[in-house]
Amino acid sequence: MQRLTITCPDDWHLHLRDGAAMRDVLPDSARQFGRAVIMPNLKPPVATVADALAYRRRILDALPAGLEFDPLMTLYLTEGTSPEEIRRVADESRVVALKLYPAGATTHSEAGVVSLEKIYPVLEAMERHGVPLLVHGEVTAPEVDIFDREKAFIDRHLAAIALRFPGLRMVLEHVTTGDGVQFVKDSGPNIAATITVHHLLYNRNALLAGAVRPHFYCLPVLKRETHRLALIEAATGGSPKFFLGTDSAPHPRSQKESACGCAGCYTARAALELYATVFESGGALNRLEAFASFNGPDFYGLPRNRTKVVLERAEWQLPDAVPFGDESLVPLKAGETIAWRFVERQQPE
Numbered sequence: 001m002q003r004l005t006i007t008c009p010d011d012w013h014l015h016l017r018d019g020a021a022m023r024d025v026l027p028d029s030a031r032q033f034g035r036a037v038i039m040p041n042l043k044p045p046v047a048t049v050a051d052a053l054a055y056r057r058r059i060l061d062a063l064p065a066g067l068e069f070d071p072l073m074t075l076y077l078t079e080g081t082s083p084e085e086i087r088r089v090a091d092e093s094r095v096v097a098l099k100l101y102p103a104g105a106t107t108h109s110e111a112g113v114v115s116l117e118k119i120y121p122v123l124e125a126m127e128r129h130g131v132p133l134l135v136h137g138e139v140t141a142p143e144v145d146i147f148d149r150e151k152a153f154i155d156r157h158l159a160a161i162a163l164r165f166p167g168l169r170m171v172l173e174h175v176t177t178g179d180g181v182q183f184v185k186d187s188g189p190n191i192a193a194t195i196t197v198h199h200l201l202y203n204r205n206a207l208l209a210g211a212v213r214p215h216f217y218c219l220p221v222l223k224r225e226t227h228r229l230a231l232i233e234a235a236t237g238g239s240p241k242f243f244l245g246t247d248s249a250p251h252p253r254s255q256k257e258s259a260c261g262c263a264g265c266y267t268a269r270a271a272l273e274l275y276a277t278v279f280e281s282g283g284a285l286n287r288l289e290a291f292a293s294f295n296g297p298d299f300y301g302l303p304r305n306r307t308k309v310v311l312e313r314a315e316w317q318l319p320d321a322v323p324f325g326d327e328s329l330v331p332l333k334a335g336e337t338i339a340w341r342f343v344e345r346q347q348p349e
């Protein structure tokens with residue numbers, strides 16, 4: 001049996017939700033990942049250090065005994081965020097970044113930013129204090145085609161922010177295009193990106209060819225094959241600027257299989273196994289550890305994990321659905337057989 005032992009990975013972009021739904025999904029992530037950057041798009045948003053620490057406490061209270069998991073919290077950047085709040089973030093190691101959602105770009109982004117110029121004083125404070133800005137990089141202008149919204153965001157906004165705040169550390173979250181990859185590669189070491197496993201596995205045909213398949217609907221939306229190949233090259237190519245961020249985003253089945261379905265793929269059930277599959281088919285299994293376990297902590301200035309995880313090449317079948325509060329949740333690859341299986345986490349000797 002082929003086995004793969006790597007340093008315990010982290011998930012640098014995760015949606016855990018709250019309450020009973022969170023209790024159902026949290027173990028999937030906490031089993032595989034040592035830490036995760038927890039997205040703040042709750043309703044109401046996690047907007048202050050006090051909110052983030054209260055949310056972190058709820059996560060730790062919901063963590064099953066025996067699992068070691070460190071939630072790295074983020075704040076939702078609004079036009080009301082104050083530069084003083086940035087100083088509080090800089091002084092609080094349990095809060096690691098702020099998340100920028102352009103208003104209307106994605107799930108629970110109503111509280112997001114309409115006018116980027118309004119947050120320049122906050123960006124200036126973040127640059128000064130070394131606090132990273134995590135970006136959902138899509139414009140929302142109705143005349144811009146949904147498949148072009150990432151590139152338009154880079155051209156219209158991200159490039160200008162990078163020029164104006166040259167020391168600002170930024171992560172282009174869930175990068176989905178060759179244009180995004182190129183922007184990150186051409187930028188300094190202060191700019192990086194996370195890559196989801198669903199954008200590595202699928203192009204937009206999965207969503208639209210033959211039938212509309214709502215479980216493949218996420219934002220940014222899946223792109224054409226050339227972009228998927230650019231993402232694979234970025235993830236497996238050895239650059240330290242790209243790291244693992246699942247963007248696992250659970251929504252109840254009833255809200256996915258709907259005339260107005262929510263955006264988000266639930267990938268946490270088999271996240272590491274699916275990344276392993278992608279790296280294996282790219283002939284780059286030896287680079288999985290850097291992508292999953294080294295590049296993220298190095299960018300954030302955090303220590304790499306000391307525990308290890310073991311995967312084995314053994315087939316298993318994902319469930320058709322899993323519990324999610326009062327509802328059910330359909331994982332990515334529901335009912336399908338996959339090639340890698342997570343075995344265990346090992347303590348250092």
Ligand SMILES: NC(=O)N[C@@H](CC(=O)O)C(=O)O
Nearest residue numbers: 015106107218219249263264
């Ligand atoms: N990725 C998604 O499609 N959805 C995310 C929000 C986000 O990360 O944009 C969610 O919270 O559901």
Ligand SMILES: [Zn+2]
Nearest residue numbers: 106136219220
């Ligand atoms: Zn997003």
Ligand SMILES: [Zn+2]
Nearest residue numbers: 015039247249
């Ligand atoms: Zn997300």
